[in-house]
Amino acid sequence: MTTALSPGKIAKQLAKKFPEAVIEEGADSLLLKPESLLAVMEYLKTSPGLDFDYLNHVTGVDYYDYLEVVYQLTSLKHNHGLVLKVRCYDREKPALPSVYGIWRGADFQEREIFDLLGIVFEGHPKLRRIVLWEGFEGYPLRKDFL
């Protein structure tokens, strides 16, 4: 069984290297600043002792006031996991940095979030529709759809 790392410990470790990167420490997750997302992810993947080499999934959630993207990371080496979140307050043109360059597995899932929630992942090399067809209007997974 994969052990979930305590977000508090990780936050302390991150605070040394990236001050102000963590906005909020949840009970089971960390809320990150979108600007420092890529640097933190790169650090989590490469730093010894953490080695988050596997991205389980990327998901998007609509909370009316903001759109949230959730990253579930796992280290296959140490068998531990961590949940990270990023928020996007602009509903008209939501944009976040893409983690495609760090984990290739983010490819299809970021495309799915782009298709169904309308979040643009900047830096994704082929951000096209994946589930719906060309000409479909609106973003079905948003709460205000229909």
Next chain:
Amino acid sequence: MEIEEVYSREAIDEREGRQINELIARSQDIIPDPDQWLDEELKRNVLVTSVDAVLGWARRTSLWPVVCFPACCAFEFITTAASRFDISRFGMEIIRASPRQGDLMITAGTLTWKMAPQVKRIYDQMAEPKWVIAMGACAISGGIFRSSYSVVPGYNHIIPVDVYLPGCPPRPEALIYAIRMLHKKISQRSIIREGK
């Protein structure tokens, strides 16, 4: 080069989107009968006696189903095809993967708009005469997914349906009943159609 343009990803995506939007736009229209123009000529010039009976018998006892199983009703169809319920009793045991060799499309499952052009294409490729059984609630009306943005509200929005079989999913006995109803329909059909 032009060839590259046609087969580029963007062009394929765009063509697919255009096809789906056309299907959606035409989904409320009446599906025209492809051999309507034949009727008048046939009525005036052809006289048949027991040919109809023989043709009807031959057609209904060798219905070959075409694979169109997008969702879970397929398992009821598989059960029906397997030894316990055994549709080979009706001459249907050969389930064709090629639409050109099949007569009957049993539409077992929910159809999404993304999949609709493919189903329409399979139906168009089947040789006449051909029949369709809409199997299950989703095939009749979209079922519980009817109000969804991505689901076709019934196969009759894209292809003509002969027999509607309700159930979620229908039992194999119900499918056999639907097949028997289709047999009756086929045996009543004349090559000279009477009374529109």
